[in-house]
Amino acid sequence: MENPVGTEEIACKGACSENLSAVEDAIYVIGGKWKLKIIIVLQEFGNVRFNELQRTITGISARVLSNELKDLELNGFVKRVVHAEQTPVVVEYISTDYSRTLKPVIISLSEWGKSHKQNIREDVFSFG
């Protein structure tokens, strides 16, 4: 017979294409290197200042952090609170209730990350 391998065309329909586009939507909004990390820190500490955030999220530049915070605010995950009564004016960022809908995502990524690191360690030792 001709070409017996993988002859059928694949068609990602129904649940498959629903999953694809749902994961795409999620990655579009919370993907990238920083957004979930910013949300984790804000959920941990409540109100956090820009400089504290930058200190806590190692490696993020002020420009990138500022852009990420704007995106997160735009999508309803972060609220920017200005304390004008302070001198100098104090600006803080807090996570919104909506950001808590990301808990299952953060937990699954965190658990997978831990077990993956563990697996790599064991591989390394098994070569040693």
Add this chain to the structure above:
Amino acid sequence: MENPVGTEEIACKGACSENLSAVEDAIYVIGGKWKLKIIIVLQEFGNVRFNELQRTITGISARVLSNELKDLELNGFVKRVVHAEQTPVVVEYISTDYSRTLKPVIISLSEWGKSHKQNIREDVFSFG
């Protein structure tokens, strides 16, 4: 009192910093726009050819798909199978057992993506 807001330094230790670095590890390996989508399609269809993959994952270029597949192979999520007995030689990609450890991540992202889209729809209608 001086500067009553957010005076304490924040310190992301223990569970907080564990979460941060675990999520960072996960994003480092499976982050980006394409990797999880490639894994979803491979898990759905078993053995898939490069062209079928590119057709199914809308918008990905051949160069990017090729690089992503190399990364995924390197990290043990994808296996490249060459059917040398075929003419022309058939190359197919299959997802590994290890890629199934990502199921909880894919499910949580997919469910969040669906509910987020739903929320946006409702917001839009509520403005209408």
